[in-house]
Amino acid sequence: MNDVLILDEPRPGICRLTLNRPARHNALSHELVAALLVAFEMVDEDDRFRVVVLRGAGRSFCAGADLGEHFDAAETRPDIGRSGLWERIEQLRVPVIAAVQGWAVTGGFLLAYSCDLIVAAESARFRDTHAALGLLPTGGESQRLPRLVGLTLARELMFTSRPLLADEALRTGLVSRVVPDTDLDDAALSLAEAICQTSPRSVRTLKRLINDGARSDFAAGLRLEAELNGNGAANDLPDAEREERLQRFRETGRV
Incomplete structure (x- = not known):
């Protein structure tokens, strides 16, 4: 890559x-975006990769967002929030x-929960600092955050710009685990390795089902699941990897 991203x-x-x-x-x-x-x-183009740790x-x-870069620019530049x-x-x-230590602020907060x-x-x-700075969100924060932590907490966090600490983030379900700072890299890699042990085809489809379903109503989510599993037929189609996993389960009784 380059110096800003390794x-x-x-x-x-x-x-x-x-x-x-x-x-x-x-x-x-x-440049970093x-x-x-x-x-x-x-x-996305390299099937070798099964998971990303950021x-x-x-x-x-x-x-x-680097506000210094924004205000120092000689001409108006595209808004980071609308970068896609x-x-x-x-x-x-x-x-x-996302392996998060220290501050994850506004666009960094959005980056983490994306x-x-x-x-x-x-x-x-x-922390979301839009209100503290007199700004409005441009990256969808007003819609994404309430769907993750609930309306009440999202309102409090966005209206007051107060920090959300790690233990509270764990209780709300925003983060999946909290570890000592010295263990962060190992914990993220351990979780990534656990994902790598499962079926890549299943994980890819599950990610789409969960993300698309979260943006639609329950009935639409069920229709998408039925579409992607072929109304149940997909589990019966020939698949060498699945057969290997099922055979191992039959022999050992373990997944």
Whole structure:
């Protein structure tokens, strides 16, 4: 990639992306957003990758849009909120795990909860600062956050701009686990490895079903499930990987 985004493959099947602007708390510059979009496109085209881990270098996950870049620009530049980054993560074929330490602020908060799962360090602090700065959201935060944490908490977080600490984020279901800061990388990779052990075809379809279903009503979600499973017939179609998994289950009694 380039200096602002580091890509590596720490374990088979896992693509790890590291936001690498620690001096700016990994604020989202236009260069960084462009690099992320390129990286996600590459992941979608490479069947080797089964899951993505997204993390930030230094003390924070991401401080949101680089407002310094915005205000210093000689001419108006595209709004980070309308960059399509959040939708690209949601539409990615494979799951994305955010490994969050320190601050995840506004656009950085949105970046984290656009991912499929969040593993939080004890130091994690999530905050939406639109109201505190007199701004309005442009990345869909007003619609996404209430669907994740409920209307009441979303209103409080957005109206007051108060931080959401890691333990409260765990209680609300926003994050899947909280670990000591020193264990964050290992915890995220362990979760990624668990996903890699399951069927990639099933996981890809489940991600689509969950994400698309969350944006529609219950009946529409059921119709989509029936469509994608062929009204149950998909489980009976020949599939070498599934047969291998089922045979192993028959022999060992374990999944």
